[in-house]
Amino acid sequence: MKLQLALDLVNIPEGIAVVKEVEQFIDVVEIGTPVVINEGLRAVKEMKEAFPNLTVLADLKVMDAGGYEVMKASEAGAGIVTVLGATDDATIKGAVEEAKKHGSEILIDMINIKDLAKRAQEVDALGVDYICVHTGYDLQAAGETPFEQLKTIKSVVKNAKTAVAGGIKLETLPGVIEAQPDLVIVGGGITGADDKKAVAAEMQRLIKG
Ligand SMILES: O=C(CO)[C@H](O)[C@H](O)COP(=O)(O)O
Structure with missing residues (x-):
């Protein structure tokens, strides 16, 4: 994990x-x-240059022109590029094909997908690397979480790795870990903490078990 x-x-x-x-x-x-x-793909390039040992994910949430946008992000140094599960299969196939050329990976963001189990199985068959359940900021504000959705994709995804994002905090991390996703995505849970280092260290300790 x-x-x-x-x-x-x-x-x-x-x-x-x-x-x-x-x-x-x-x-x-x-x-x-x-x-x-705000900053363009320059942000991906500068982050990769500053931390060559970390994988940089470009959260482009690609909805069209999958091949082209994945090419540009990969050239900037992205090891993973996000594509929306709500888009058409042609865009996802183009993204997967282009990522393979660059040795990068595609993470499908399932934000706002209504029939999650069905679409997860469809995108899983397209050779994507990650399928990610995600409760966006606007639904987090209404009290929603991605935890039940994580269980749903864990039960149907056979090939891709699974990921989860959306308001995960130190207190809710143990429940997330129980579902055994491959990738746990945390934003505000670390960046909003007074002691970011301590929170990240504890999260890593829990995740690496
Ligand atoms: O993709 C995002 C918003 O669209 C965020 O990066 C993701 O939700 C993780 O951040 P947080 O933990 O603060 O919710």
């Missing part, structure tokens, strides 16, 4: 400063969608 730190509400220097604090406790650093919007 791996730990991914999501950076959403920072600029590039702020993001690099946070990662410096917790580098030894994380496996993947995510350049979140708001950071890509």
Whole structure:
């Protein structure tokens, strides 16, 4: 099981400063969608240059032009690129094909998918690397969590690795670990903590068991 730190509400220097604090406790650093919007793929490139030993995930949430967008993110240094499960299979196939050329991976974000079990099985058959359940900020604000959805994908996904994101905190991490996802994604649970290093260290300790 791996730990991914999501950076959403920072600029590039702020993001690099946070990662410096917790580098030894994380496996993947995510350049979140708001950071890509603000800074472009330069954020992916600069993060990879600063931390060559970490995998950098570009949270592009690709919805079209899968091959092209995965190519640009991979060239910038992304080891994982996100594509939305809500898009068409052609976009996902293009993304998977392009990622293979670069040795990068595709994480399918299942945010706002209504028939989760059905779509998870469909995208699993397309050769994607990760299938991720995700409760976005707007639904987190309404009290929703991704924990039941994680159980659903764990029961139907046969090939891809599984991932979970959306408001995970130190207190809720043990329940997440029980479901045994391959990748746990934490943003505010670390970046919002007074002692980011201590929280990341404890999360890593729980995850590595
Ligand atoms: O992709 C995202 C928002 O769209 C976030 O990166 C993801 O939800 C993790 O952050 P948090 O733990 O703060 O919810």
